[in-house]
Amino acid sequence: MRLSSSVLAAATVPLASAQLHYWAQKAGLEFFGAATDTPGFRERAPYPAQYSKYDEIFADPKEFGQTTPTNGQKWMFVEPEPGVFNFTEGDYVANLAKKTGKLLRCHALVWHSQLAPWVEQTKWTPDELKAVIKRHIFGVAEHYKGQCAHWDVVNEALDEDGSYRKSVFYNVLGEEYIKLSFQWAAEADPGTKLYYNDYGIERPASVKTAGAIRIVKLLKDAGIRIDGVGMQGHLHADNHPTMEDHVKTLTAYAELVPEVAFTELDVRIKVPVNESKLAWQKESYQFVAESCIRVPQCVGITLWDFYDPFSWIPHVFPDNGAALPWNEDWSKKPAYDGLIEIFKKFAKEKEDKEGKGKGKKERRLIA
């Protein structure tokens, strides 16, 4: 995404370093993170010259306290042939998380997309497909046992109308596959937090939000553990959820599960980029940050990568781009500044409140 130099000048944040994770934690969140992918593959392949700068920003523990592999743990990469596991790409990000001291969200065990072709090409009986899912979940979750703070156990099980997506899993097993997946993930890595993750579940009135709530209740009614709902947060600058929308939705999930998170945040702009669109985008990022702070069960926010050239958006939505806080030339968008503004505001409120609390206690001690 190339911005004209005048727009770019306006978009550039003068602050040399402000650091998202540092301020997000001060504001009360557990983490602010960025997903990342394997060097040399997919969107990243054409940009080897940018890797050293990228790695430097990614590694900064004050900038990002958490990461997620955008691709490396998906079924097509980790079990490309039946029962043949390949953890090369998943391990790259897991090891990077360890090396740079970041919390690891793992993604995703059972998903209809980027699935190994053999899963869809075979005509399974229900028992056969159950065995396939079980082998996959145990194979992958046991490999990463102890490393994943969260696992996205089931990803995008809902269709656009809020009904179950007619995936191979659903077509053969019905909603049973969701229950079994959570059960097996809990057995394979009892220490990880088990998430349902989806897109389009950020607005309170969305039929998909109702669907996500239905899935959580399905699991809870069956006595199966689910620890969190992940709202992917692939948002649009020109039509984004309001603060009130986010707070309502987060609260609805938080009444049912111990935690919620924004797991794949990016805010795409319809090109060409101009200053108004950058301002809408900034507002959208700020609403996400503020709502997450306001709802105590919201543990953190993950960007779906942080550098525009590595974003999936222009590849999948051709008239869209500029979705991430860092521009191609490494300048930052107003959205970055906007996030820091919100985090600093709430950090200060928190400090003032705690300061007052401390003051009261000291007064009591004196009395």
Ligand SMILES: *[C@@H]1O[C@H](CO)[C@@H](O)[C@H](O)[C@H]1NC(C)=O
């Ligand atoms: C495992 O995956 C890596 C990365 O995609 C690939 O380079 C490698 O050839 C794969 N290994 C096998 C044995 O297929």
Ligand SMILES: *[C@@H]1O[C@H](CO)[C@@H](O)[C@H](O)[C@H]1NC(C)=O
């Ligand atoms: C940017 O583009 C949008 C959509 O075309 C338009 O509504 C807006 O007025 C433009 N803003 C500026 C500053 O040009």
